[in-house]
Structures are given as structure tokens and as C-alpha cells.
Amino acid sequence: MVKAQVYIYDKPFDGLPKEGDLKIVEEELKPLKDGEFLSEAVYLSVDPYMRGYAPFMKTGTPFIGGQIAIIRESKNSKFPVGKYCFGQFGWRSHTVSDGEVQPNEQLFQYVLPDFKGLSPSLGLGVLGMPGNTAYFGLLEICQPKAGETVVVSGAAGAVGSHVGQIAKLKGCKVIGIAGSDEKNKWLIDDLNFDHCINYKTDNIKHKLAELAPNGIDCYFDNVGGEVSSTIINQMNRFGRISVCGAIAAYNEKQVKANVVQPSVAFKQLKMEGFIVNRWNDRWFEGINKNLEWIQNGKLKYRETITYGFENMFHAFTDMLKGVNYGKAIVRVKSLVK
Known part of the structure; x- marks a missing residue:
């Protein structure tokens, strides 16, 4: 037994x-x-x-x-x-x-x-749920185009680090948000992110204005909270937001964040949440594409x-x-x- x-x-x-x-x-x-x-x-x-x-x-x-x-x-x-x-x-x-x-x-x-x-x-x-979360959550909801600016929060995690690399493969400028200078160095040096912001020590609003002077087109949201409110309020017209998670709120009883509805309405933003099993019928498409990128040296993990x-x-x-x-x-x- x-x-x-x-x-x-x-x-x-x-x-x-x-x-x-x-x-x-x-x-x-x-x-x-x-x-x-x-x-x-x-x-x-x-x-x-x-x-x-x-x-x-x-x-x-x-x-x-x-x-x-x-x-x-x-x-x-x-x-x-x-x-x-x-x-x-x-x-x-x-x-x-x-x-x-x-x-x-x-x-x-x-x-x-x-x-x-x-x-x-x-x-x-990378060849399972997080990899498919990045693949479908970015490409199906944000639909990034070459030359656009993509911001990723929780950028050093399993999903965020993957999202940023796919955005780079699509020809985008990528800005990551993570919690330490060491993680940001890894994202830039090893994963080819263009810029990174330390949300613990940097003023996110000021840094985004400096790093993305022409605004933000796509935002992949892993964290929620004030970090996300700040990013959303600096997005361009017709920007797209993929809401994957809200880790900033998981361990907190009360989270304060500025409202985003004025930006969503006036800039005509698309904001959509998802759970990755929405694409269960295409599951192996995501795995096979991510595997192909790894084999070609285009995706690191x-x-x-x-x-x-x-x-x-x-x-x-x-x-x-x-x-x-x-x-x-x-x-x-x-x-x-």
C-alpha cells in the first residue's frame, strides 16, 4: 500500500x-x-x-x-x-x-x-503554465506591435521575465519593474530588457516619464496596487492592459491606489483580465513556440x-x-x- x-x-x-x-x-x-x-x-x-x-x-x-x-x-x-x-x-x-x-x-x-x-x-x-500565461496573455490581449513601448511589472518572476522577452522578439521597447537592482541588472544584461525600474527605491512616475517620454502602449500587470495605477495613468491612447495578477494585494488587508478610470475612459484603454486555461485548446501551441524560441537562443529562463x-x-x-x-x-x- x-x-x-x-x-x-x-x-x-x-x-x-x-x-x-x-x-x-x-x-x-x-x-x-x-x-x-x-x-x-x-x-x-x-x-x-x-x-x-x-x-x-x-x-x-x-x-x-x-x-x-x-x-x-x-x-x-x-x-x-x-x-x-x-x-x-x-x-x-x-x-x-x-x-x-x-x-x-x-x-x-x-x-x-x-x-x-x-x-x-x-x-x-517556461514550457508550462507560466510560459503559456506569458505567451497568450501578452500576444492575445496586448497584441504588441513593433516600435511600441511595453511595461511589465513583476518582471523578474516566471511570467514577467518571459513576457519581456517575447515583447522584445516582437520589436518592442521593454521596461521592467522589479524589486532590486540585482534583478534589474539580470533583466537588462541577460534578458535584453531595455530599461528597468526598482519599485522599492525609484520614483516610478518620474522614471517612466524619463524612460518612456512618448508614453506606454502596452502594460502586462502582475502586481496591481499603486504601481499599476501609476503605469496605467501614463499610457497612450488606445493602450492595452493585460491583467494577470495582483500580488501586491494578496497578503494585505487593505491596499490604497489612485483611481485609473479617468485614464481608461479618456484614453480609451483596453483593460482585460484572464486566466490561462482560456487557451487550453491551444495549450501545446504555446509550449511548442516557447520551446522553439529556447532552441533558437531567443528565449532564456x-x-x-x-x-x-x-x-x-x-x-x-x-x-x-x-x-x-x-x-x-x-x-x-x-x-x-
């Missing part, structure tokens, strides 16, 4: 999650039925959306999240033993699944496509890896504090060949 280790959402988060809000329990898994498979987690994801969704979760339930797992046993021909798969299984070490999408799941389960020798961990990042299933909570809170560069993941064990 296989026993799984599972993180349970034990206490509602109050501000930044605290030790004791999640607890690890042991769960005995039932033998496989026809159509089911048993997977063992190898990489687990920690993402900002998990904090945003937490207030809607019931206590006593497994905590949410995606993982890359290796298939250990299978009675489902679509999920062969030895293959790596993505699943929205939550924070757990082992899972029995039938491969079908559950009503509360945002993403479907699938065997990883051929990553051409790259790590399966990328299925949680970075992972911040925490080792050990028992360290997931710390990886999660570090990500919420902005410690990570690129995608934050947890590696459970050595890869099985």
Missing part, C-alpha cells in the same frame, strides 16, 4: 502565510482501478496565484498546485509507466488519478511532450530551486517575498532515469 505525504490547508492565511497554516499529513492510497495511474512527484510548483486562491479554499483540504510527476504504475494507456506528466495534483508526494479534469481544476493533466533534452522541471515554468518536499512552505513564502529569480520550484528527489 502506497502512502502519500500531503500538505493540508489547516488555517486561513492572515497576511503572509505563517508556519502552522499548512500541515503535513499521511494518506494511504487505494489500489489502482482500471483507467487509473499512480504518480510520484519530482518537481512541485509554488506560484503567486496560490495565495490569491487561498481565501476561497476550505480548511482541511489539500493545498493547491501543479507538479511534474513520474508515473509509477498505470492502468491507463494514455499515461504509461516511466513517463513524466503534469498534473494539478496539489502539494502531495503521490497521487492516484484517472487523468480526467476535475470540476475545480484550472488545467488538464497530460504526459509531457518531448522537451528535446531539457529538464522536465520546465513543464512548471531561470529557475530558483528549493530541495526537499518538507521545504515547500518556505519556498512558497520566499516566492511571495520576491526572493526568486524566474520560476520558483521544489525538487523532491533525484530524477529517475
Whole structure:
């Protein structure tokens, strides 16, 4: 009988999650039925959306999240033993699944496509949900054109760092907003951003006026709050705003920000929120295009890896504090060949 280790959402988060809000329990898994498979987690994801969704979760339930797992046993021909798969299984070490999408799941389960020798961990990042979030969220909603100015907040994270590079591939001028000079140096030197602003030390309004004297055409919003209000109020007529997240508000009970409706109305801005599963029917289009860009040297990525299933909570809170560069993941064990 296989026993799984599972993180349970034990206490509602109050501000930044605290030790004791999640607890690890042991769960005995039932033998496989026809159509089911048993997977063992190898990489687990920690993402900002998990904090945003937490207030809607019931206590006593497994905590949410995606993982890359290796298939250990299978009675489902679509999920062969030895293959790596993505699943929205939550924070757990082992899972029995039938491969079908559950009503509360945002993403479907699938065997990883051929990553051409790259790590399966990328299925949680540049070749997974964050990569597709950047790909579809920028190209479908903002529709950037060559010569336009694109601003990206949360620019050093998994999605933001990817968005900026795609915008550069489309011939745009890219300005990133991040939380340290070191991150901004990485974005400019390694990822080819044109300019970056440190939201902790710079006056964003003044810096944008200096760096984008002709205004802003597209804004990819990962943070919300006053940072976003400042950017939106400096946009050009018919600018486009892709609202991906609001991490500035996830741990705060009250967030103050200037109103943006006058700018939205008078400048005739398009502001649209999205969840990436809107494009589930084109999922592998995004993965294949991002893989092509990586292979051609046009797209770079970075992972911040925490080792050990028992360290997931710390990886999660570090990500919420902005410690990570690129995608934050947890590696459970050595890869099985």
C-alpha cells in the first residue's frame, strides 16, 4: 500500500502565510482501478496565484498546485509507466488519478511532450503554465506591435521575465519593474530588457516619464496596487492592459491606489483580465513556440530551486517575498532515469 505525504490547508492565511497554516499529513492510497495511474512527484510548483486562491479554499483540504510527476504504475494507456506528466495534483508526494479534469481544476493533466533534452522541471515554468500565461496573455490581449513601448511589472518572476522577452522578439521597447537592482541588472544584461525600474527605491512616475517620454502602449500587470495605477495613468491612447495578477494585494488587508478610470475612459484603454486555461485548446501551441524560441537562443529562463518536499512552505513564502529569480520550484528527489 502506497502512502502519500500531503500538505493540508489547516488555517486561513492572515497576511503572509505563517508556519502552522499548512500541515503535513499521511494518506494511504487505494489500489489502482482500471483507467487509473499512480504518480510520484519530482518537481512541485509554488506560484503567486496560490495565495490569491487561498481565501476561497476550505480548511482541511489539500493545498493547491501543479507538479511534474513520474508515473509509477498505470492502468491507463494514455499515461504509461516511466513517463513524466503534469498534473494539478496539489502539494502531495503521490497521487492516484484517472487523468480526467476535475470540476475545480484550472488545467488538464497530460504526459509531457518531448522537451528535446531539457529538464522536465520546465513543464512548471517556461514550457508550462507560466510560459503559456506569458505567451497568450501578452500576444492575445496586448497584441504588441513593433516600435511600441511595453511595461511589465513583476518582471523578474516566471511570467514577467518571459513576457519581456517575447515583447522584445516582437520589436518592442521593454521596461521592467522589479524589486532590486540585482534583478534589474539580470533583466537588462541577460534578458535584453531595455530599461528597468526598482519599485522599492525609484520614483516610478518620474522614471517612466524619463524612460518612456512618448508614453506606454502596452502594460502586462502582475502586481496591481499603486504601481499599476501609476503605469496605467501614463499610457497612450488606445493602450492595452493585460491583467494577470495582483500580488501586491494578496497578503494585505487593505491596499490604497489612485483611481485609473479617468485614464481608461479618456484614453480609451483596453483593460482585460484572464486566466490561462482560456487557451487550453491551444495549450501545446504555446509550449511548442516557447520551446522553439529556447532552441533558437531567443528565449532564456531561470529557475530558483528549493530541495526537499518538507521545504515547500518556505519556498512558497520566499516566492511571495520576491526572493526568486524566474520560476520558483521544489525538487523532491533525484530524477529517475
